[in-house]
Amino acid sequence: MLGMTEEEVNRCQIQEWYPKFKSVSIRTLIHELPEYFVEYLLDDSGPFLLPASVSNDDALPNRIHNAFEEEDYQVSEGSGDEAEPSSPPSFPELELKIKESIESLGGAVFPKLNWSAPKDAAWISTSGTLRCTSFCEIALLLRSSDSLVHDLCHAYDSCNDKTLTRPPSFFLALRKWYPSLRPEMEFRCFVRGQCLVGISQREVTMCYPALSEKKNDIKVLIQELFDSNVRQEFESENYTFDVYVTKDERVKILDFNPWGAFTLPLLFAWEELQQNVGEEGDDVEFRIVESQCAVRPGLKTAVPYDYLDTKPGSGWDQFFRNADDELQRQTRSPEAGA
Template identity: 80%
Template sequence: MEEKEVNQCQIQEWYPKFKSISIKTHIHELPESFIQYLLDDSGPFLLPVSISNDDALPNRIHNPEEEEDYQVPEGSDDESEQPPPPPSFPELELKVKESIESLGGAVFPKLNWSAPKDSAWISSTGSLRCTTFSEIVLLLRSSDSLIHDLCHAYDSCNNMSSSRPPNFFLALRKWYPSLRPEMEFRCFVRSQCLVGISQREVTTFYPVLLEKKNYLKQLIQQFYEDNVHLKFESRNYTFDVYVTKDERIKVLDFNPWGAFTLPLLFNWEELEQSPREGSNDVELRIVESQCAVRPGLKTAVPYDYLDTRPGSGWDQFLRNADEELQRQTRSFEAGA
């Protein structure tokens, strides 16, 4: 695999060309200071200070009466041990706020290649849904999988010349609460031929896929021929799609062939077999029974979140969970 092939799968590279058949997305270039913040594990994890009270850290951190607990008297022997001021990214935050509003009030984030799916556990909703800058940063900072984008994107390249791209981007994608996971599929393209399609969510058996298997295969094949074939510049790659209720198809993502991309219900050895010229015999694989489901691949809790100090990621998670519980309790009482 070449660096060029990996670079072509960055969302800021492919989205402009496939914008009309993808999910509405706003993309922002990230300052290097923000990248260093995401990588910094030298001290306690604190979310950036917000430019408004809407996204601010817990009030007790900024309560003047309690700030005395964090102050060291002038001339004290401990003066040199004062923690550095919390980070702040006001320009980026303003852009993100504008994008969230423009995209309907809720988004899910990703960097050049990856989304922080492994950190959804820290969200009060258990998902990647974000409505504020702080929620986005919490997901990004708590994700282990994003280290791939930040440090290891080219590890599988045979011509690796750098450990990271020169620029990083934050993609904010419109959040759709009604998306059905059973209608997401990964497509495998080798030598510019569609050679396989796999159910994307392999941890669950969906009976509806058995009923629609042949029809869905034909639908995705035709979509590939009409909208993707020869338009994506690599010869070998994968792409993820979503089939809507009205049978339209949306491109969700592009990924390199092999390396860190999961083959799901296939294996790379069988996908590597050269396709027959002109063959339309593409296999769609689905989980065909409850016994055939696959286990989840990323279930570990990041070690960083053993830190429960005020302002830490775990502290924020507990506050989010408490707020969600109170909201549900109020809704129940109102309904009663």
């Protein structure tokens, strides 16, 4: 697995890159989190308590309230008369700042910390997405996410020069919610030696036939954004960045990630990106899922999307190999031609 430096990891924090690329990104408001809220996110010593809202907002507005359910949220571990009700934590100053930002961004946002969004916790929200309209909904997603453990505890684990266990401060980025975003128009771009060497469809679990017709145009748009806005501005030599192409052919930067380590290469392999793909002077290779047979298995697990170990010999590597073998076996079988 490819290593990186702490400096390269730090450049990929949203509070570091967003101010520089604000004009070509999604509107975002960023709050530095007080340490006591970070401790709340990390605390697993007792029952799971949602914050008490000073705005009377409920993280689960559609749930049925009853005494038994409230006890699940409010009572400490213990038995009999020894069990004492726990007081839910409260973060009034932070809540009011976040409430103001949500209103400024149109009433709905999706949250992320320095590097990661709580994608693995979307199931717990009332909409099944990362759409949040209140501080309590944000707190629920952050507390329910295993993927954010990466940001809180493991961001520097793959650094060759590791001296840090965590960044000095954590930030909450609130990004404007767009209900009509199309997953097929998200792409990951790979930069090596400050040259764009590859582009991959971001959603590898679906085939979108219409992409084949737009492929060349999309590649030109992404190359133009890279040449005009990214190449001279992002200081790392090697990195990846994710983009979204709008219906009116504007390219928006969604995120930056380190080269290698816990960033998934998607339809590439890191070895070919490192050695063979997109040599300087060559045409940038743009890969999309061309058919249903090329669809990759969904990677929805209890760890973050970009925190999976897929290197040769790993469990996922063996899974993919077994899936390929089974596909070839079925293709060769007499029934396949029936």
